[in-house]
Amino acid sequence: MRMENPAPENLDLILAALGDPARRRAVEFLKDGPRRAGEIADAAGMSGPAMSRHLRVLRKTRLIAEERVEEDARIKLYRLERAPFAALSGWLEEVSAFWGDNLQALKAHAESVVQEEKGAGKSPPARIARRSRP
């Protein structure tokens, strides 16, 4: 049997979602770990409402998901979700078949990136500062 592929039309939505610079910035920001909506908006340099709508788009395509923090139920974090990225990778591989191998090249590139990342000041994974009333 065969793994259930995400419907192909979803790829259009995924690509369109990632096609907006603000949303791509949001995704890149979330690479460092789950973050709150406000933080993401700040990181992308735009208002909360604007980012909120972008997050809705990303949520709809399941590129991100929300998670609750048990320490402080008030706080909602967004994190990257694996599946759509995997689907996109799969599609890219399909297209890449056009040139023959390419699998080797991709693997090589990926590893060079990993190499670069080693020791490249990535910020710590979302510490939530519990607000102590002033």
Next chain:
Amino acid sequence: MRMENPAPENLDLILAALGDPARRRAVEFLKDGPRRAGEIADAAGMSGPAMSRHLRVLRKTRLIAEERVEEDARIKLYRLERAPFAALSGWLEEVSAFWGDNLQALKAHAESVVQEEKGAGKSPPARIARRSRP
């Protein structure tokens, strides 16, 4: 030394280009080999002018390139270009680092796709019918 990365803002253009269904259909159609603008338009079920503008977008991001046929200089074919897809794959790998490896999973998926493709009626690689005047 390090391989020259395509400027990151190009990724936005690449993703936006692929984000349009018509353009993605065009790309998928070109997986089978170089084709003429008109064929692509037909395959996508839209007028020539409409597809022409989409092709311009794809050309601008270098997702496709044109090639001339020496047999018949009149005919211009479009074909997929490797680099932008590789850049996108690289970016996806970067994002995927969020979940740890994933490299294995991707490779596995790619191979399963290759497996599926084996013997799945792909049309022949762009035979140009030289027009014999009626």
Next chain:
DNA sequence: ATATTATTTAACGTATGCGTTAAATAATAA
């Protein structure tokens, strides 16, 4: 209950993108 903080939804204006038809270019063929 009332206040505080975070996030989402509503309303608005602007801009950009898309498809169509009609006209302009390009490149031969007769």
Next chain:
DNA sequence: TTATTATTTAACGCATACGTTAAATAATAT
């Protein structure tokens, strides 16, 4: 040259996406 076919550009109308500010929700904390 003139005609023919393929493709691109121009002009138009329409819809949708984006960002902003202001108002509405949610969920505590006091």
